[in-house]
Each structure stands twice: as C-alpha cells, then as structure tokens.
Amino acid sequence: MKIAIIGANGQLGTDLTEVLSPDNNVICLSHHDIEIKDIDKVNSVLSTIRPDIVINTAAYHVVPEAESFPDKAFAINGTGTLHLAKVCSDIHARLLHYSTDYVFDGKKLKPYTESDTPNPLNVYATTKLAGEHFALNYCEKSFVVRISGIYGKVPSRVKGGNFVSTMIKLAKEKPEVRVVDDEILTPTPTFAIAKNTAALIKTDKFGLYHMSCEGECSWYEFAKEIWKTLGLQTPLHPAKVKDFPMLVKRPVYSVLENANLIREGINEMPNWREALIQFLKNNPVNF
Numbered sequence: 486m487k488i489a490i491i492g493a494n495g496q497l498g499t500d501l502t503e504v505l506s507p508d509n510n511v512i513c514l515s516h517h518d519i520e521i522k523d524i525d526k527v528n529s530v531l532s533t534i535r536p537d538i539v540i541n542t543a544a545y546h547v548v549p550e551a552e553s554f555p556d557k558a559f560a561i562n563g564t565g566t567l568h569l570a571k572v573c574s575d576i577h578a579r580l581l582h583y584s585t586d587y588v589f590d591g592k593k594l595k596p597y598t599e600s601d602t603p604n605p606l607n608v609y610a611t612t613k614l615a616g617e618h619f620a621l622n623y624c625e626k627s628f629v630v631r632i633s634g635i636y637g638k639v640p641s642r643v644k645g646g647n648f649v650s651t652m653i654k655l656a657k658e659k660p661e662v663r664v665v666d667d668e669i670l671t672p673t674p675t676f677a678i679a680k681n682t683a684a685l686i687k688t689d690k691f692g693l694y695h696m697s698c699e700g701e702c703s704w705y706e707f708a709k710e711i712w713k714t715l716g717l718q719t720p721l722h723p724a725k726v727k728d729f730p731m732l733v734k735r736p737v738y739s740v741l742e743n744a745n746l747i748r749e750g751i752n753e754m755p756n757w758r759e760a761l762i763q764f765l766k767n768n769p770v771n772f
C-alpha cells in the first residue's frame with residue numbers, strides 16, 4: 486500500500502512511520518512538505534504522490550493556546566481536515582484522521598463509546614469535532630480515530646514534550662511534584678496506536694473509532710506508575726484540579742471504550758499500565 490503520512494516527524498507520525506514502513510511504501514510528509522491550511526498545496530502534493538491512503542496526524546493541539554487563537558485552531562483542525570477530505574475524495578484515496586477524547590464533556594463518568602454524543606468544552610476540542618465531521622462527510626472512504634493521553638519516544642513537536650517526559654523533568658528539577666487525582670483518562674503510547682492503525686487500514690470498515698489503551702487512571706496514578714517503574718525519589722503528591730489556575734475547561738473524565746474496534750475483532754490495545762512499563766523499559770535513555 487502507498488501511504489502518505491502527514492506530520493511524519495511528529496510524536497505519533499514517527500511511530501506510524503516505523504510500524505508501517507516494513508510492509509508498505511510510506512511517503513513521509515513534514516510541515517515543510519505540506520501545509521494543510523492551503524488547499525492548493527494539499528492538492529498538488531497529494532495529486533503528485535497518488536497514495537492509496539493519507540494518514541493525518543497534523544493538528545493545532547496546544548489546548549490553552551487554541552483558546553487565544555480560535556481562527557488558527559479552526560484553520561488547521563477544521564478547514565485543514567476538510568481540505569484533506571476533499572482532495573482524498575478527488576484522487577480516490579482513503580483518509581485516516583486522528584481526533585481526541587476531548588470531544589466529550591466528561592459528565593458521563595463511564596467510558597465513552599463511539600455512539601455517545603460529543604459536547605466539546607473548549608476551542609481545541611470543538612475544532613477537532615468539526616474536523617471529524619469534515620473527514621467523515623467529505624471523504625467516503627475515511628476513518629476517524631479518537632485517541633487519548635498520548636506519549637511517544639519522540640516528544641510532541643508542538644508541545645515540546647508529553648506527560649511522561651514532563652514528569653521525569655519535574656522529578657529531576659523540583660523538590661516535590663503535585664499532580665491532579667480528579668481528572669481521569671487512559672494514557673496511551675503512540676506505538677500501540679500505530680500498530681492498531683496498521684490493522685485498521687487493512688480493512689474497508691470506514692467510520693469512527695476509539696483507540697485508547699484498556700483501563701483508566703487519574704493523572705496522579707499515571708505519574709505514580711512512572712515514579713514506581715523508574716524508582717524516582719522526588720516526593721509526589723496528589724492535588725485537585727481546583728488547586729491549579731484554570732486556563733481552559735477540560736473534561737474531568739475522558740475514558741474511551743474501543744467498542745467499534747472490538748466489534749470488528751481488531752482491538753489490539755494493551756492495558757495502560759503494562760504499556761507504560763514496557764514503554765519506559767524500551768526507552769531508557771530518551772529523557
């Protein structure tokens with residue numbers, strides 16, 4: 486399969502490239518190669534490559550910044566995805582686009598399936614939800630994959646890190662670390678997402694998917710597991726969301742259930758704790 490990966494040098498793009506390259510003809514596109522805000526550029530680049538599938542990891546996903554720059558967030562997460570969907574449709578390519586657990590408001594307090602109704606609380610999530618609709622409704626052969634709490638060996642480019650790298654940095658630099666225990670998620674390594682994506686794109690079961698690890702935890706429990714696995718000595722304390730200045734509204738509960746992957750018999754996502762321990766073992770020197 487000829488696969489064009491947009492954002493190939495990003496956190497998720499790097500693992501997608503590694504996982505998909507052995508069995509496919511993978512074309513890596515960085516921001517230098519393609520600007521998804523520009524439909525003419527999208528058209529010229531993808532019409533030249535003629536991929537069987539385009540995988541889009543590009544996003545404007547610094548959540549607090551998106552509140553200040555909603556036009557920019559919509560131009561990338563919304564209209565940018567529309568451009569990809571239109572061009573993919575024109576050149577008869579499939580599209581796989583990543584979205585987020587943040588499309589939900591968290592009030593359900595139980596795992597969200599693909600049939601639950603989104604209610605995004607902030608600009609980032611609202612623009613990502615718009616992108617979902619554009620992908621699904623402007624490209625007949627599209628997959629939209631919601632992911633959650635991601636971390637990889639290459640830190641997120643736009644954020645300059647991820648929760649794991651940030652915790653290790655804080656443990657090295659601060660006398661103590663406080664992490665909230667009243668926001669619940671499912672941490673998920675990008676390598677696991679890349680592997681399950683490889684299984685999904687072999688099918689023609691287009692539509693909406695949740696793809697996060699199994700189980701759930703608070704950010705504090707996530708940090709505690711990092712401390713335990715790495716033997717960090719810096720004191721770690723639980724805190725509450727209200728202890729930190731709220732720059733932006735976030736869901737207090739954003740656990741995803743991979744109902745559609747399970748239905749199709751292709752849910753390969755590991756438990757979050759085992760995946761984290763494995764990740765820390767495999768990447769000992771990167772922090």
Ligand SMILES: NC(=O)c1ccc[n+]([C@@H]2O[C@H](COP(=O)([O-])OP(=O)(O)OC[C@H]3O[C@@H](n4cnc5c(N)ncnc54)[C@H](OP(=O)(O)O)[C@@H]3O)[C@@H](O)[C@H]2O)c1
Nearest residue numbers: 492495496497516520521543544585632634635641642643
């Ligand atoms: N972080 C989380 O916990 C989380 C949770 C749920 C969903 N997600 C989603 O996960 C996806 C991947 O995140 P990630 O951490 O891999 O991101 P990342 O490391 O920041 O990588 C994004 C890539 O896209 C490129 N890019 C950005 N804007 C672009 C544009 N306008 N046109 C073309 N390329 C552009 C970036 O290039 P430059 O850096 O050179 O601009 C970079 O190569 C995003 O869709 C995000 O919304 C993340």
